[in-house]
Amino acid sequence: MTDKLIEVAALEAALQAFADARGWNRYHSPKNLAMALSAEVGELVELFQWLTEEQSRGVGRAPDTARAVRDELADVLLYLVRLASVLGVDLDEAVQTKLAANALKYPAGDTPQRA
Amino acid sequence: MTDKLIEVAALEAALQAFADARGWNRYHSPKNLAMALSAEVGELVELFQWLTEEQSRGVGRAPDTARAVRDELADVLLYLVRLASVLGVDLDEAVQTKLAANALKYPAGDTPQRA
Amino acid sequence: MTDKLIEVAALEAALQAFADARGWNRYHSPKNLAMALSAEVGELVELFQWLTEEQSRGVGRAPDTARAVRDELADVLLYLVRLASVLGVDLDEAVQTKLAANALKYPAGDTPQRA
Amino acid sequence: MTDKLIEVAALEAALQAFADARGWNRYHSPKNLAMALSAEVGELVELFQWLTEEQSRGVGRAPDTARAVRDELADVLLYLVRLASVLGVDLDEAVQTKLAANALKYPAGDTPQRA
Numbered sequence: 330m331t332d333k334l335i336e337v338a339a340l341e342a343a344l345q346a347f348a349d350a351r352g353w354n355r356y357h358s359p360k361n362l363a364m365a366l367s368a369e370v371g372e373l374v375e376l377f378q379w380l381t382e383e384q385s386r387g388v389g390r391a392p393d394t395a396r397a398v399r400d401e402l403a404d405v406l407l408y409l410v411r412l413a414s415v416l417g418v419d420l421d422e423a424v425q426t427k428l429a430a431n432a433l434k435y436p437a438g439d440t441p442q443r444a
Numbered sequence: 445m446t447d448k449l450i451e452v453a454a455l456e457a458a459l460q461a462f463a464d465a466r467g468w469n470r471y472h473s474p475k476n477l478a479m480a481l482s483a484e485v486g487e488l489v490e491l492f493q494w495l496t497e498e499q500s501r502g503v504g505r506a507p508d509t510a511r512a513v514r515d516e517l518a519d520v521l522l523y524l525v526r527l528a529s530v531l532g533v534d535l536d537e538a539v540q541t542k543l544a545a546n547a548l549k550y551p552a553g554d555t556p557q558r559a
Numbered sequence: 560m561t562d563k564l565i566e567v568a569a570l571e572a573a574l575q576a577f578a579d580a581r582g583w584n585r586y587h588s589p590k591n592l593a594m595a596l597s598a599e600v601g602e603l604v605e606l607f608q609w610l611t612e613e614q615s616r617g618v619g620r621a622p623d624t625a626r627a628v629r630d631e632l633a634d635v636l637l638y639l640v641r642l643a644s645v646l647g648v649d650l651d652e653a654v655q656t657k658l659a660a661n662a663l664k665y666p667a668g669d670t671p672q673r674a
Numbered sequence: 675m676t677d678k679l680i681e682v683a684a685l686e687a688a689l690q691a692f693a694d695a696r697g698w699n700r701y702h703s704p705k706n707l708a709m710a711l712s713a714e715v716g717e718l719v720e721l722f723q724w725l726t727e728e729q730s731r732g733v734g735r736a737p738d739t740a741r742a743v744r745d746e747l748a749d750v751l752l753y754l755v756r757l758a759s760v761l762g763v764d765l766d767e768a769v770q771t772k773l774a775a776n777a778l779k780y781p782a783g784d785t786p787q788r789a
Contacts (some may be wrong), residue, residue: 332454333451333454334452334454334455334458335450335451335452335454335455335521335525336448336450336451337449337450339447339448339449339450340449340450340539343449343543347543347546347547350552350553351550351552351553351554351555351557352553352554352555353555353557356557356724358497358498358500358501359492359500359501359503359504360492360495360496360497360500360594361497361723361724363488363489363491363492363500363594364489364590364593364594364597364719364720364722364723365720365723365724366485366488366520367485367486367488367489367594367597367716367719368716368717368719368720368723369716370481370482370485370716371482371712371713371714371715371716371717371719371720372713372716373478373481373482374478374479374482374709374712374713374716375709375710375713375716376478377474377475377478377709378706378709378710378713379671379672379701379706379710380475381475381612382473382475382476382611382612383473385473385474385475385478386473386474386530388474388531389474389531389532389533390532398531398533399533399537399538399541399542400538400541400542400545402524402527402528402531402533402535402538403535403538403539403541403542403543404542405481405524406450406524406535406538406539407539407542407543409517409520409521409524410450412517413517415501416503416504416513416517417504417505418504418513418514418517420517420518420521422514423514423515423517423518423521424455424518424521424522426514426515426518427514427515427518427519427522428458428462428518428522430515431462432462435466437465437466438465438466438467439466439467440466440467440468441609442466442468442471442609471609475709476608476609478709479604479605479607479608479705479708479709479712480605480608480609482601482604482709482712483601483602483604483605483608484601485601486597486598486599486600486601486602486604486605487598487601489594489597489598489601490594490595490598490601492594493591493594493595493598494586494591494595494786494787496727497726497727556724557724562684563681563684564682564684564685564688565680565681565682565684565685565751565755566678566680566681567679567680569677569678569679569680570679570680570769573679573773577773577776577777580782580783581780581782581783581784581785581787582783582784582785583785583787586787588727588728588730588731589722589730589731589733589734590722590725590726590727590730591727593718593719593721593722593730594719596715596718596750597715597716597718597719600711600712600715601712603708603711603712604708604709604712606708607704607705607708610705611705612703612705612706613703615703615704615705615708616703616704616760618704618761619704619761619762619763620762628761628763629763629767629768629771629772630768630771630772630775632754632757632758632761632763632765632768633765633768633769633771633772633773634772635711635754636680636754636765636768636769637769637772637773639747639750639751639754640680642747643747645731646733646734646743646747647734647735648734648743648744648747650747650748650751652744653744653745653747653748653751654685654748654751654752656744656745656748657744657745657748657749657752658688658692658748658752660745661692662692665696667695667696668695668696668697669696669697670696670697670698672696672698672701
């Protein structure tokens with residue numbers, strides 16, 4: 330039995346194999362991967378920048394953005410998992426720790442969002 | 445048997461429960477979550493900005509950054525999974541599709557990184 | 560007579576003197592400054608992320624955000640001007656060229672924003 | 675005599691006229707402009723992400739990046755000035771205030787960069 334919140338081992342392995350097959354490990358310093366992650370988030374943000382909040386709710390279904398938003402979410406996730414991997418960070422541990430801290434910091438009850 | 449590359453259902457559910465318990469769903473439009481994701485990536489980038497690539501390789505182990513980098517990676521992941529969730533996007537499908545496209549676009553063999 | 564759209568020479572000089580006095584030139588590679596710029600934009604975005612568009616219009620005047628938003632805008636501008644400076648880029652030329660290109664790309668007339 | 679560090683009034687006016695001529699003011703909430711700024715910074719970061727620091731120093735002169743980096747710097751500057759404009763923020767005041775604060779916070783003398 331596991332109580333993992335997220336499981337990324339197969340994806341980590343796929344990304345390592347991808348980099349190995351292309352000689353890309355030399356580019357994959359944490360510094361460079363943090364930049365690549367940031368650039369991909371920029372492309373994701375671009376999809377939403379001129380939309381109202383209400384319009385933004387339909388982006389996952391609208392025919393002209395449904396694939397684009399999936400692709401950009403994937404790109405962000407790929408670089409995030411790759412970055413954690415080269416840093417030796419266990420994302421499930423990181424997330425579990427952060428959620429526990431957030432639960433203390435933001436007690437349940439109707440409140441304005443802060444974090 | 446599954447051939448999923450990533451499994452986030454438990455984390456999605458935890459984030460939904462967290463938002464429900466605080467009345468935060470009204471803040472969680474895709475537009476707002478894309479902004480929050482982008483702000484968290486900024487905090488992650490900040491950890492690396494003045495380091496050399498070589499120094500950046502030690503950030504996951506150095507005592508004064510090991511926890512900070514885990515926290516920032518977690519924050520990015522939390523908003524990414526929450527954003528996919530409110531958009532109705534299956535991250536595993538998105539990642540599988542993108543990796544297949546990348547494999548076609550960047551044939552194996554030693555090459556300069558482009559993507 | 561000048562028809563410059565922007566004049567940043569005094570600020571460039573102030574930033575160079577600031578870096579000189581602290582031995583910071585060695586940190587100011589374009590790569591590092593692009594990261595610092597990106598991190599500062601993250602702090603700026605954070606001020607707006609949970610606000611409605613309407614609420615965001617008051618951020619420059621609201622007592623609890625008026626100074627913060629000025630500080631973040633300044634930080635972004637400082638790194639942008641410093642980055643252009645170390646790259647040897649004339650920002651006025653860059654802006655004039657881009658505006659001329661934009662005027663061709665987006666003819667006048669009521670249109671949805673794209674760029 | 676002026677002791678302004680930066681002068682952006684002509685650019686502000688040009689951007690206002692550009693938006694007026696296209697009916698784009700309705701898109702230019704501070705929230706939206708902060709997102710557009712962030713997306714443009716992503717495109718700028720992308721130019722540097724796989725380069726070493728040393729390679730990044732040549733980006734302003736290399737034939738295949740010289741125009742691209744000018745265009746991206748311009749895009750960032752255009753959105754930054756437009757954002758300050760709709761917020762009613764005087765960028766010169768903001769920068770002067772921030773530089774004075776930085777001079778107190780980081781005394782002169784050879785030190786590791788922090789800010």
